[in-house]
Amino acid sequence: MKTHVKALVVGGGAVGCGIALHLARAGWDTMLVERDELTAGSTWHAAGLLPLFNMGYATSHIHDYSVKLYAGLEAETGLNAGFTRCGNLRMAQTDARMDEYMLYSATAETVGIEHEFLTPRQIKDRWPLVRTEDLKGALFHPTDGYINPADVTQAMARAARMAGATIERKIQVNGYEWTGEEWIVTCEKMVEKGGNLVSSGEQFEIRAEHVVTATGNHAQRTARLLGIKIPAIPVEHQYIVTEPDPALVKWRAEGNPEHPVLRDADAKWYVREERGGWILGPYERNAPARFLYDVPESFRADLFPLDLERIEEEYMSMIHRLPTSETVGLKDDFNGPICYTPDGNPLVGPAPGLRNMWLAEGFSFGITAAGGVGHYLAQMMTEGEAEIDMASLDPRRFGGWMTTEYAARKNEEAYEHVFVLHHPDEEREACRPLRTAxxxxxxKEAGAQFGQVNGWERPNYYAPAGFDDHAARSFRRGGWWQYAKAEAEAxxxxxxxxxxxxxxxxxxxGKGATAFLDWFTTNKLPKVGRINLTYALTEAGTTRTEYTIVRLAEDDYYLISAGAWADYDGDHLRKMAEEMEGEFGQVIVQDITTQWGVFAIAGPNSRAILKELVRDADPATALGNKRFPWLSMRNIELGMCPVRAIRVAYTGELGWELHHPIEFGRYLWDQLVAAGEKHGLKLVGARAQNWLRQEKSYRAFGTELGRDATPLEAGLDRFVDLDxxxxxxxxMLDKGIRSKCVTLLIDGPGDADPWGREALYAADGTKVGRLTSAGWSAAFGKSIGMGYVRPDLAEPGTRLKVRMQRELWDAVVTEDSPYDPENKVIRVDG
Known part of the structure; x- marks a missing residue:
């Protein structure tokens, strides 16, 4: 057996085999080790469904790639993976559900996933066994279907071997040690004894430049061995198999096609045919998390007892939807562990704090994702970055503050929400409030309706007493829209x-901070007391992070970045600083997020409000352009609060960010609110701020800015010093300009704005790009959006179309910063 490889994959389920296949295809010497048999984890009891439906851009690409890969595996390997392309019918009982499907359709169009909408009559004509009188319609994926999980895993394993990979079974990993150049992975050989898997006593080491963990239900053991946190914890998932349904048997005997996989999203289940009967898979309430700390040694290809009472409601709704199933008995049942994460998306990418250690954990739809994850993770590892932005799946999106209890409760919530309406303004309630300023x-007393960002409670908007945020959610303009509009206007x-x-x-x-940051970021570094906007790039030249850099002293800098990405940014900063210490000298990176609170005050009256509070020898000039110019920082005093004030405003108005020691937060808030009363100050949430920044064409990380586009493609040339x-x-230069970021004003429907996921079309009907952000413009009185288009269509005045609610709406490319393009407002003196 090999003892030294380029890449070691730990875990032999579908995900691990998909990764090994693609690393081997990329030319890397790859080995996969599995503690038991291939497919022995959740793979063996998975239902094998291949749902293309997903509201996420990256995950949609992953699922689409997998389905296409699986279709060709038999021709490549000679193994039949049991792929049945029967289609997927996702039914809707409500208009809101149909709105969800129309929003999904926008994402599917940008990815290129084939789909169509069906009326209840069309459903009944095709599949008369389905009750349709209470349906509004359905979304149909003709290329969807199901596959045999064990067979597709074995087929990928054979394809991996054919590409040069080595696969070893009955090997358990017991330790990882990083030497500075490679990983020493301590292993032991396992054997069968009395139906259990036990150590043979034979121990050995494997050395690998890179390690990928795809350990499924064993993720908590992996986390312990690596000394990190991995919020992947299994939740019980049940499904039942019925005896043959005579009506279904007769339908098929008459030469009719197999039913598509049926999903009644409002009833929270999927159903597919199985040997003349039906498989029902519900996503019910109160499914418990399991294996919070470890998987028992005796648990192999095992199951939990079925809890039929817990799924009674879903079972009865299946009978309602398929009336012929009422008299059919149960033949088999499964209740096994399926891994989840707090947001339902897997963890794919670099492990926090570790070099050349990659995670592929937390897959609730592992069969659907396995092939695509292997493809895009292999690109990240071998080419420096994937062709699509994978940041939404990065393991470091969850901070080190996260506990086992938090992960378990949020994972249960994620399971329960599989079929809950996924509003774009959705805010899930479990484990909240937790982190509060x-x-x-x-x-809260003022009517704040909160969202959650990296565990922090953050006001989305403010509403009157008794307002129900949950009831206000919509795929169109929700009940909150009027309040966000008033905040933007204020x-x-x-x-x-x-x-x-x-x-x-x-x-x-530190001594090396200036040289390091100059190399690490694209823009010139600011002078002491000044600020700059700048970007850190990936190895592939795309945008890794956006920073506002404040220079406090010659070799002392204060870096501000997006709140959702604190650990993502901090981990990268530390790793890069350590890697370059030999060239630049000592660089100390400290995460001080929880030490500093930030209030942003903006608007024509913001200077007048601050003048009420500033303590200065000459308050009249303390905030004027001469003493406090735009894009500068000053330490000031507001009442009794010391403030690191930065003259910048994400809304594009005259304004300041007031960074303060966080323990002064309540005092400073009260002072600002009181001083602002006579100046028309209004409390404002994140949704209005998001609209306003689009009027200034301010790009945001996670939307316009990501690992699939360069700063030059984003139109940020002025922040890139090519000298x-x-x-x-x-x-970055080698990438060229493949697409360009633009701002558009949109004449959309009267009751809705785009959400930033919609496809863009040229006048001739050709798809030419997609939106990445969108909303309402208070300044222009119409919808606004930002996105990427072909470079030849990026000129101001270009007329395009936006797909919303299955219709095309007029849009026009504007100049950058359509509101106050010369920045006169933001620089106004006083």
Whole structure:
């Protein structure tokens, strides 16, 4: 057996085999080890469904790739993976569900996933066994279907061997040690004894430059061995198999086609044919998390007892939808562990704090994802980045503050929400509130409706007492829309106060800090007391992170980035600083997010409000352009609160970010609210801020800015200094300009705005790009959006179309920063 490889994959389920296949195809010397038999984990009891439906852009690409890969495996390997392409019929009982499908359709169009909409009559004509009188319609994927999980895993394993990979079974990993150049992986040979898997006593080491863990239900053991947190914990998933249904048997005997996989999303289940009967898989309430700390040694290809009472409601709804199933008995049942994460998406990418260690954990739809994850993770490992932005799946999107209890409860919630309406303005309630800034209670009393960002509670908007945020959600303009509109108008007209404490904040200092940051980022570094917007790139030259850099002293910097990405950014900063220490000298990176609160005050009256509070020898000039110019930082005092004030506003109005020691948060909030009363100050949430930043064409990380586009493609040339050397520069230049980021004004329907997922079309009907952000413009009185189009269509005045609610609506490309393009408002003196 090999003892040294380029890449070692730990875990022999579908996901592990998919990764081994693609690493081997990329030319890497790859070995996979499995503690038991291939497919012995959740793979063996998976239902094998291949749902293309997913509201996420990256995950949609992953699922689409998998389905296409599986269709060709038999021709490649000679093994029949049991792929049945019967289609997938996702039914809707409500208009809101049909709205969800129309929003999904926009994402599917951008990815290129084939789908169509059906009426209840069309459903009944094709599949008369399905009751349709209470349906509004359905979404149909003709290329969807199901596959045999064990067979597709074995087929990928054979394809991996054919590409040069080695696969070894009955090998358990017991330890990982990083030498600075490679991983030493301690293993032991396992044997069968009395139906259990036990150690043979034979121990050995495998050395690998890279390791990928795809350990499924054993993720908590993996986390312990690596000394990190992996919030992947299994939840019980049940499905039952019925005896043959005589009506179904007769239908098929008459030469009719197999039913598609049926999904009654409002009833929370899927159903497919199985040897003349039906398989019912519900996603019920109160399914418990299991194996919070470890999987028992005796648990192999085992199951839990079935809890029929828990799924009674779903079972009865299946009988309603398929009336002929009422008299059919149960033949078999399964209740096994399926891994989840707090947001339902898998963990794919670099492990936090570790070099050349990659995670592929937390797959609730592992069969559907296995092939695509293997493809895109292999690209990340071998080419420096995937062709699509994988940040939404990055393991570091969950911070180190996360506990086992939090992960377990949120994973249960994610399971329960598989078929819950996925509103774009959805905010899930489990484990909240948890992380709160000092002014949280004040904001709640004022009517704040909170969202959650990296565990932090952050106001989305403010509403009157008794307002129900959950009832206000919609795929169109929800009940909250009017309040966000009023907040946006207040910032443009008077002033608004925003709690931005969730911003990620890092201090970077030390003798090597200046040289390191100059190499690490694309823009010139600011002078002491000034700020710059800049970007860190991936090895592939695409945008890794956006930073606002404040220079506190010669070798002391304060870096601000997106709140959702604190650990993602911090881990990358630390790794890069350590890697380059020999060249630049010592660089100290400190995550100080929880030490500093941030309030943003913006609007024409913001300076007047701050003048009420500033303590200065000459308050009249303390905030004027001469002493406090745009894009500068000053330490000031507001009442009794010391403030690191930055003259910048994400809304594009005159304004300041007020960074303060977080323990002063309640005091400062009260002072600002009181001082602002006579100046028309309004409390403002994140949704209005998001609309306003689009009027200024301010790109946001996670939407316009990502690992699939360069800063030059994003139209950020002014923040890229091509006269200096910086990490990823040549790769960025080599990419060229494949597409361009633009801002569009949109004449959409009267009751809805785009959400930033919609496909863009040229006048001739050709698909030419997609939106990445969207909403309502208070300044222009119409919908607004940002997105990427072909470079030849990026000129202001170009007329395009946006797909919304299955119709095309007029849009026009505007100049960058359509509101106040010369920045006169933001620089106004006083």
């Amino acid at each position: 000092p002014a949280y209670d004040r904001q 910032i443009r007209g008077t002033a608004g106060l925003i709690d931005a404490s969730a911003f990620a904040k890092h201090r970077v200092h 200096k050397a910086f990490n990823g520069k040549q790769a």
